[in-house]
Amino acid sequence: MPVRCEKTPAWARLEALKDERRGFDLRQAFAGDAGRAAALSQEAPYLFADLSKNLIDAEVEQALLQLAADCGLEAKRAALFAGEPINSTEGRAVMHWLLRTPADAAGLAPAAAAELPAVHETLDAMLAYAEKVRADHTITDVVNIGIGGSDLGPQMAVLALAEQVAPGKHFHFVSNVDGHELAGVLKGLAPEHTLFLIASKTFTTAETMANAESAKRWYERSGGTDIAGHFAALTTNVEAARAFGIETTFGFWDWVGGRYSMWSAIGLPVALAVGAEGFRRLLAGAHAMDEHFRTAPLAHNLPVRLGLLDVWYRNFLGFTSRCIAPYHSALRRVPAYLQQLEMESNGKQVDLDGRPLAVGTSPVLWGEPGTNGQHAYFQMLHQGTDVVPLEFVAVRQPAHSLEGHHAKLLANAIAQAQALMVGKADAGGHRNFLGNRPSSFFVLDELTPESLGAFIAMYEHRVFVSGAVWGINSFDQWGVELGKVLAKDLEPRLASGDVQGLDASTAQLLGRLKQG
Numbered sequence: 351m352p353v354r355c356e357k358t359p360a361w362a363r364l365e366a367l368k369d370e371r372r373g374f375d376l377r378q379a380f381a382g383d384a385g386r387a388a389a390l391s392q393e394a395p396y397l398f399a400d401l402s403k404n405l406i407d408a409e410v411e412q413a414l415l416q417l418a419a420d421c422g423l424e425a426k427r428a429a430l431f432a433g434e435p436i437n438s439t440e441g442r443a444v445m446h447w448l449l450r451t452p453a454d455a456a457g458l459a460p461a462a463a464a465e466l467p468a469v470h471e472t473l474d475a476m477l478a479y480a481e482k483v484r485a486d487h488t489i490t491d492v493v494n495i496g497i498g499g500s501d502l503g504p505q506m507a508v509l510a511l512a513e514q515v516a517p518g519k520h521f522h523f524v525s526n527v528d529g530h531e532l533a534g535v536l537k538g539l540a541p542e543h544t545l546f547l548i549a550s551k552t553f554t555t556a557e558t559m560a561n562a563e564s565a566k567r568w569y570e571r572s573g574g575t576d577i578a579g580h581f582a583a584l585t586t587n588v589e590a591a592r593a594f595g596i597e598t599t600f601g602f603w604d605w606v607g608g609r610y611s612m613w614s615a616i617g618l619p620v621a622l623a624v625g626a627e628g629f630r631r632l633l634a635g636a637h638a639m640d641e642h643f644r645t646a647p648l649a650h651n652l653p654v655r656l657g658l659l660d661v662w663y664r665n666f667l668g669f670t671s672r673c674i675a676p677y678h679s680a681l682r683r684v685p686a687y688l689q690q691l692e693m694e695s696n697g698k699q700v701d702l703d704g705r706p707l708a709v710g711t712s713p714v715l716w717g718e719p720g721t722n723g724q725h726a727y728f729q730m731l732h733q734g735t736d737v738v739p740l741e742f743v744a745v746r747q748p749a750h751s752l753e754g755h756h757a758k759l760l761a762n763a764i765a766q767a768q769a770l771m772v773g774k775a776d777a778g779g780h781r782n783f784l785g786n787r788p789s790s791f792f793v794l795d796e797l798t799p800e801s802l803g804a805f806i807a808m809y810e811h812r813v814f815v816s817g818a819v820w821g822i823n824s825f826d827q828w829g830v831e832l833g834k835v836l837a838k839d840l841e842p843r844l845a846s847g848d849v850q851g852l853d854a855s856t857a858q859l860l861g862r863l864k865q866g
């Protein structure tokens with residue numbers, strides 16, 4: 351029977367520490383410990399993290415590390431890298447990390463080593479195709495049709511690396527089944543200049559199939575005659591893509607979860623945007639983080655420290671949400687990407703045996719780029735009644751040459767973290783800031799493919815760590831199924847008006863939205 355985290359000795363110790371730390375004050379903690387900033391910071395590949403403005407201290411971290419030990423984190427991490435079928439409800443290994451493992455890597459577990467040649471064969475083929483399309487100046491627009499993990503990762507990365515995107519190519523991402531989205535994109539396009547990428551791990555997702563069919567219809571009706579040249583599929587279901595009429599396909603494997611798939615063929619839009627070399631650099635940055643996570647001692651392991659901090663906040667301090675504030679506009683889709691990564695992975699209510707959990711799991715993750723958020727919801731973060739840990743992401747070097755902007759941006763990021771912590775207690779009444787509000791601060795030296803890859807891989811592993819402590823399967827997503835089934839039932843009813851067997855509210859809405 352799997353270990354229940356709340357039954358471990360470390361959990362009891364943390365419960366006691368929570369009570370002992372009731373009056374914990376960040377300002378006093380810094381005043382009383384000159385080494386705090388250094389002790390609670392962590393260097394990792396391409397990334398520096400200052401965790402010192404969090405509501406923890408050395409003793410709490412020690413107890414959290416003990417919790418990791420009690421919950422078998424190291425064995426679970428070993429199982430991940432051994433390619434064991436840790437996605438137990440689907441009987442699958444979890445090896446997205448293998449997608450960024452160099453071809454000549456030594457010491458891999460047999461399950462991983464067996465797959466590595468095919469990984470590189472596919473990668474090489476996909477990158478060769480990307481280079482061919484990049485050199486083809488008749489293709490000016492690339493439309494990625496996919497949703498969830500088949501949309502958010504490539505979209506986030508293409509935006510993040512916009513500075514390095516070759517001129518002459520425009521990237522569009524269509525995910526929603528709402529036809530307004532596809533119609534809006536198609537409006538400005540010409541079939542002979544457009545390449546459609548149909549991105550779907552399963553090649554069955556209703557939204558993607560509807561958009562793909564419509565794109566094909568549009569292509570043909572607009573005079574396009576070369577489906578083979580203007581459509582490619584990124585999928586594990588190559589037969590379904592062929593049946594759809596697509597000849598160019600790039601595959602991946604069932605051991606790559608959708609939300610972990612941007613490193614696979616799903617990353618083709620990124621490769622088209624930044625080139626084969628840029629894509630390999632993205633993989634290299636992520637691999638460096640994999641190695642850090644796999645080999646660094648737990649006490650100096652960034653994803654481990656963060657994942658344990660997440661457990662502390664969620665289960666002991668009762669914080670149910672976390673805000674992410676990238677202070678870089680190119681990172682504007684990072685919060686949406688991380689939402690799927692964390693909430694689809696760890697939004698679970700049963701343990702590995704399917705028994706109800708006794709502890710809370712995934713927090714709500716949300717956010718917008720700074721400084722915009724400052725003029726919207728930061729009010730609540732500073733003076734609201736709920737404590738929401740914040741995560742700042744700052745990039746030291748700008749990629750533009752406009753004078754003064756970057757210093758203003760960075761000063762704001764640091765100032766917000768400082769203000770959340772120090773507060774302003776002497777102002778009185780409405781002007782009072784209590785302070786003592788926690789934040790983490792990530793610093794990337796430059797926004798490059800490597801640093802982006804490392805940052806995202808760090809987050810993947812962090813989500814793994816908290817999921818491992820909670821004893822859940824972070825790699826399935828059964829919770830999305832029911833809505834899909836019900837939508838299938840309701841779709842024909844919208845035309846027929848049949849409300850038989852429906853509850854009164856559903857029937858009423860169907861009546862209001864009836865089509866035709």
Ligand code: F6P
Binds near residue numbers: 552555
């Ligand atoms: O509905 C959830 C989900 O299965 C995600 O996990 C996945 O990223 C998304 O749908 C898209 O799936 P696919 O790539 O198979 O179209």
